[in-house]
Amino acid sequence: MRIKSSFGAFCAAALVMVGAAAQADTYPSKSVRIVVPYATGGGSDILARQIGAGLQQMWGQGVVVDNKAGASGNIGSAEVVRAPADGYTLLLQNSTMVTNLGVMGKLPYDPEKDLTPIMLLGVTPIALAAHPSLNVGNVKELMAASKAKPDALSYGSCGIGTPQHFVMELVKQQTGVAAAHAGYKGCAPAVTDVLGGQIPLAIVSANLVAPYAKNGRLKVVGVSTAQRYAQLPDTPTFEEQGLKPFDFSIWFALMGPKNLPPAVVMKLVADISTILAQPAVVANLSNAGVEPYRGTGEDLARLIKADTKRYTDLAKSANIKAE
Known part of the structure; x- marks a missing residue:
């Protein structure tokens, strides 16, 4: 009886594998969302539309970008978690997913267990910018300004619990800088207020302040990645200025429901890698502040695990809590 049962289970598993392989051979046979x-x-939206346009042209099948905003990205992500694992519903997420987990402690889904990591797509550095009136252009000068007027500094971020907020709190921990936090609803309002002098500092996606650094309307104190940002080549990284280890960026990634067929994953990785290597795509994404980065599903899984720990630890040490 046990032998017969095991043989039946083996046959069922074999049929599933054959079915998955056949499905992958014909994928995609209909529109992908x-x-x-x-x-x-x-x-995330810019990347999805760039990749979607390339895949549509490559496949001859429709690729629809569906914006499902709400609950800091949890609504759309949970919808993909519940979707069939056939490759026709995909998720383009970013590192806000793991900062949410760090702040909230748990999400409506488990990023490590409920999603298939397909590949890393790109990164955006984070930059700390200062209004020229503060007369601060690097970390050393920021520390001096904070020491001179301990209660005078404040900074705007793209929102409570965002990657930008976390990065500034780490800067504060490592430098002793005192600066009160003002969480905005998005990066653009924070940039507007630091340009207008309503706040002395803002920590935002680096591409948003690069044009103002070039025309002198803002000074950039540092960038968050291990290497300098191409649009701010003269701005030292935080790590170059003595903060170690310090390599944070907003990353973008493609995922799917758990148990996505490996052959479907391989096809997606191969085809999207081809798209991300095209010079026109690289230029378009760079103009939008996204530096293409082609990492494997294994790279993404490791990054999610590592970032979950470091953002969770930082949320506790900096007392970052959800609104």
Whole structure:
């Protein structure tokens, strides 16, 4: 009885594998939906539309970008978690997913267990910018300004619990800088207020302040990645200025429901890698502040695990709590 049962289970598993392989050979045979769990216009949306246009041309099948914003990205992500694992519903997420987990402690889904990591797509550095009136252009000068007037500094971020907020709190921990936090609803309002002098500092996506650094309307104190940002080549990284280890960025990634067929994953990785290598795509994404980065599903899984720990630890040490 046990032998017969085991043989039956083996046959069932074999049929599933054959079915998955056959499905992958014909994939995609219909329209594919890429869910972006944020509003239009952001890095995730721009990446999804760039990749979607390339895949549509490559496949001869429709690729629809579906913005499902709400609950800091949790609504759209949970919808993909519940979707069939056939490759026709995909998720374009970013590192806000793991900062949410760090702040909230738990999400409506488990990023490590409920999603298939397909590949890393790109990164955006984070920059700390100062209004020229503060007369601060690097970390050393920021520390001096804070020491001179301990209660005078404040900074705007893209929102409580965002990657930008976390990065500034780490800067404060490592430098002793005192600066009160003002969480905005998005990066653009924070940039507007630091340009207008309503706040002395803002920590935002680096591409948003690069043009103002070039025309002198803002000074950039440092960038968050291990290497300098191409649009701010003269701005030292935080790590170059003595903060170690310090390599944080907003990353963007493609995922799917758990148990996505490996052959489907391989096809997606191969085809999207081809798209991300095209010079026109690289230029378009760079103009939007996204530096293409082609990392494997294994790279993404490791990054999610590592970032979950470091953002969770930082949320505790900096007392970052959800609104």
